[in-house]
Amino acid sequence: MSGKGEIKSEKILIKDIFSHMWFRIPEYQRPYVWGADEVVELLDDLTYAMMEKPDSEYFLGSFVFQAKAANPAMGQAFDENDLLDGQQRMTTLLLLFAVIRDLADDPDAKDDCQKCIYQKSSKYKNIPERTRLVYAIRDSAQAFIENYIKTTGGTAKEADLTKCGEKDEDLSAQNMAKAVLRLRKFFQENPAHKPEELLQFLLNRVLLIYVSTEDLDDAFRLFTILNDRGIPLRNSDILKSLNLGALTTSAEKAKYARLWEEAEGELGEDFDRFLNHVRTVLVKEKARLNLLQEYEDKIYDPKERDKATGQRKPVLLRKGRETFELIERYLSHYRTLLGGQNYDETGQSFAFDNLVKVMQTGLPATDWMPPLLRYYNKFGYSNLLVFLQKLDNKFSADWIGQYAPTDRIEAMNRVLKVIDDAASEQDVFNSGCFDIDRDAFVRVLDGPVYGRRFAKYILLKLDYLYQNHDQRMHFETLSVEHVLPQNPDGASQWVKDFTPSEREEWVNRLGNLVLITRRKNTSQGRMDYLDKKKRYFDKCIDTCPNSLRVLRTYDRWTPAELLQNHRVVLNAVLKHYGV
Structure with missing residues (x-):
């Protein structure tokens, strides 16, 4: 334990973290937000290290905490640590121990995982029951830990976890449920990676570096320095x-x-x-x-x-x-x-600069940048816009089609290798490295897209397709807005024009969504179409070409217009992607 004002930093193995240390996620922390991409990335890195360098130490990162000594007068019976940085990784490791426990055949492995998750009480040794990670003020998150992580067999309740991931009101609980399901799926899809083997590597070869102090101001300062x-x-x-x-x-x-x-x-x-x-x-x-x-x-x-x-x-x-x-x-x-200054070099058009801006704004990562740099280094401006469009289509289609981050990165690396070997730009374009999974792409885009991570991006792409590229695209604050609202007033025209089943089927589809250039206004968003068009949309879609097209084309919004617009935008996207 570090003294008051002392800053302590050491490397520490996972097995020592999860056998000797206790953590509290303080009130000011954000929720658990890791998604499938981050979870798979962590597993991929761990299993790669386990397979390639099984006898070497593997550094997983750092974490920062405020060490808090026991203070019974303040209701704190034992030493604990307020985790300032590292919550996402630590939580995922806790979930991983629970998944390994429930998948492992070896009773010793199950027992060791359980000891990493919580300490069993003993009245004879005067040892209290303690969970390794406690979520302050987030009762639903803590209840999730109790029900599915602490309880043996909890992660095997896939139906309950699926329901929790879709409907739990607490964001942390939702994301934990999804993470558990993704962890289980990883082992199911990769039978060569035995849970017991990963556990042994995780406990004995994986380490982190911690930085701690008892002073909260110092802890925050360390968090800022280490991250920024x-x-x-x-x-x-x-x-x-x-x-x-x-x-x-x-x-x-x-x-x-x-x-x-x-x-x-x-x-x-x-x-x-x-x-x-x-x-x-x-x-x-x-x-x-x-x-x-x-x-x-x-x-x-x-x-x-x-x-x-x-x-x-x-x-x-x-x-x-x-x-x-x-x-x-x-x-x-x-x-x-x-730099946004490629108008003269790319055919007297801002199409290239506009697409770069769309990609920087909407895509989840910048793994497409190395192929763009390499292509430009080799071929300069020759067919550069064509290359960027193909590169963007490949990266975004793999993302929308739910390919894992590692697969998306490997696809970009294949493009790099093709560029290295190519004698001309046409060799690159004809190589097949830009081929996409058309069925997965169409299936996802033709279903509910609101709430998906790519929703804003695909609407930005529609704006790009309808943009006059003699002009730069301008967008700062962007929100996804429903034309047919999610929760219309019971006395509104919406309820007269759409049956409940039609609203449920179409409200979150691509044809019912537009971008607006300000924060959403729920009260105005529920207005009937003509009022919404005049008093709401006209003021906040001036730089969104697809949104402008919708409002200029349709004087009413019934199932017929929604279906027609859905076909228009879906076909525009599919044509651009070569589907």
């Missing part, structure tokens, strides 16, 4: 030092130090992301390590061996001038491609 400055910049600063040290003249060191620092100042937090993009251009595989280790172990001095030849993979880049020149070149590409 310290951890992201530490790896890139060391990377800079390694490369400066490989230079031979003071003039070169001054030149490239200035280049690096200007890029840091210009890009801020995005600088590390940019360095990772350059890494991906070179390595063409998913990053498994931190930024510094990726450059050291995959680029400068590869440790892996080629599976076909058994030989160590070749050096991809040398430290010093070669690295700085590559970064300088790709930094120039990055500024150009994202």
Whole structure:
């Protein structure tokens, strides 16, 4: 336990965290928000490390907490820690222990998992029952832990968990239920990964770094530093030092130090992301390590061996001038491609810049950026808009079609490899690397889309398709709005025009959704169509081409108009995606 005012930091194995430490999710923390993407990403990284480096330690990240000593006078009987940073990962690990417990055949594995989840009481040893993670003020989240995580067999109640994931009023409980189902599905889909084997690796080889203090202000300050400055910049600063040290003249060191620092100042937090993009251009595989280790172990001095030849993979880049020149070149590409000034070079049109803005705003990740950088580096502006449209369609279709993050990343890496091997742009376009799963794409888009993560993006894409690209697209605050409201007034025209079953079937479909450029107004959103069109929509869709088209085309909104518009927008999207 750290003393008052003392800041303590150490690395610690998972087994020691979940056998000796107790955590409270304080009132000011946000809910548990990890989705399927983050859960699968964690499992993929853990199982990859287990298979490839089973005898090596695997660093899973860091967490920050305020250590709080027991204070019976304040109702706190035991030492505990307020978790400031690391809630999402710690909660997911707790859920993982419960899933392994319920899937494992070995009784010892089940017992060890249960001990990681909670401490059983003993009146003879004067030991109280304690759950490893307690959620302050979130009774539903804590009830979920009690019912499904703490209770043996709780994660096997898939029907109850599905219902909880869809209907529980507490967001944390909803997302925990979905995470448990996704964890179970992972093991079902990957029978080679035995729960007991992952448990042994997780407990004995996986570690985190913790930073703690008893002072709340210090704890918040540490949280801010580690998330906004310290951890992201530490790896890139060391990377800079390694490369400066490989230079031979003071003039070169001054030149490239200035280049690096200007890029840091210009890009801020995005600088590390940019360095990772350059890494991906070179390595063409998913990053498994931190930024510094990726450059050291995959680029400068590869440790892996080629599976076909058994030989160590070749050096991809040398430290010093070669690295700085590559970064300088790709930094120039990055500024150009994202700078919004490509009108003259892309056919006297803002279509390229507008699509980049749509992708930056609506897509869930920037894994599409390395292929764009590599294409521009090799082919310049030649057919650049065509390439970007195909790249966007592939990445977004895989996302909408519910492909896992790892699959989406691998698809982008295939595009990189195709570019490397291509003699011309047409070789890239004809390679098949942009093919999409048409059935999955159509099935998802033709169903309820409101509330899905991609809903805003696909509406932005419709705006892009209807945009006059002689002009830049302008959007800042965007909200998804229903034309037919979700909960119309009982005396409204909506209730007369739509039966309850028609409302249930169509209210969340693509044809009933538009974008507005301000926050939603629930009271105005329930008005009848003509009033809503005049008093609400006219004031907040001025920069949304698809929304403007809807209001200019339809003077009424009945099932016939909704169906017609749904066919129009669905066909526009499918045509753009080549379906």
